[in-house]
Amino acid sequence: PLAPAAAEASLEVIVAQYGGILADSASVLVVCRQWTRGPDGSVAEGGTTVDVRLSRAEPRWAVTELHPGDAGPAAASPPSAVARVLAEPRIELPPEAAADLRSGTVHDSVLEAMLRLAGPYTLSVSVVRTGHPLDVFGTTRPSDHPLGRAFDVWRIDGLAVVDPGTPRQLIESFMRDAAAAGSYNVGGPVALPGVGNRFFTDDTHHDHCHVGFDH
Known part of the structure; x- marks a missing residue:
């Protein structure tokens, strides 16, 4: 997807976040526009999200695989909430995530949560469905992302989750509000108490917040 048959092309990396990290291997999700x-001189905008796999090596980690996302064609009649999300200025979507919504494969629970969270926050979404590992990295458990039941947020109110200067209170508030919006599985860089292990943190989620749904 990033090597089109065009006379000229220009690429912007919006963000790179972990899809998973272990002692000797990692997945980095590179979100591109x-x-x-x-x-005829006309300019078209697009982009994709690439799941870049790496393996520990010396003197630096080595790229071993590239898995670009492919959201597929737009649905003839996507859920009505899709248009509301795409039109909401407080929800920032990269090209692959927007294509996921247009494909009609993202659950209403995700769309409604995005709209609810866009009330108190400005959300910079990194990944929704495609471009994410099929399984939770390092396991055989299916990820909620490819099922259209999760989204990741890398920036809240213009502040990067990974930035040490971003107030922890803002991230904690966002994670709690994500749970209140129906998420059963909220991940991020801080550990929060919650009933039924609703919140989690690990090395993978120190640079973004994960919002997952079970339906």
């Missing part, structure tokens, strides 16, 4: 120039 791309512009291509056609023969």
Whole structure:
């Protein structure tokens, strides 16, 4: 997807976040926006999210695989909430995530939670369905992302989750509000108490918040 048959192309990496990290292997999700120039001079905007796999090596980690996302074609009649999310200025979606919504494969629970969280926050979404590992990295458990039941947020109110200067109170508040919006599985860089292990933190989620749903 990032090597089109175009005379010119320009690429922006919006964000790179962990899809998973272990002692000797990692998944980094590289969220890209791309512009291509056609023969008539017109410019088209697109992009994808690439699941970059790495293996520990010396003197630096080595890239071993690239898995670009492919959201597929837009649905003829996507859920009505899709248009509301796409039109909401407080929800920032990269190209692959927007294509996921247009494909009609994202559950209403995700769409409604995005809209609810966009009341008190501005959300910069990184990944929704495609471009994410199929299984929770390092396990055989299916991830909620490819099922259209999760989204990741890398920036809240313009502040990066990974930035040590971002107030922990803001991230904690967002995680609690995500749970109140119906998420059964909220991950992030801080540990929060909750009934039924609703909240979690680990090395993978120190740079984003994960909001997952079971339906």
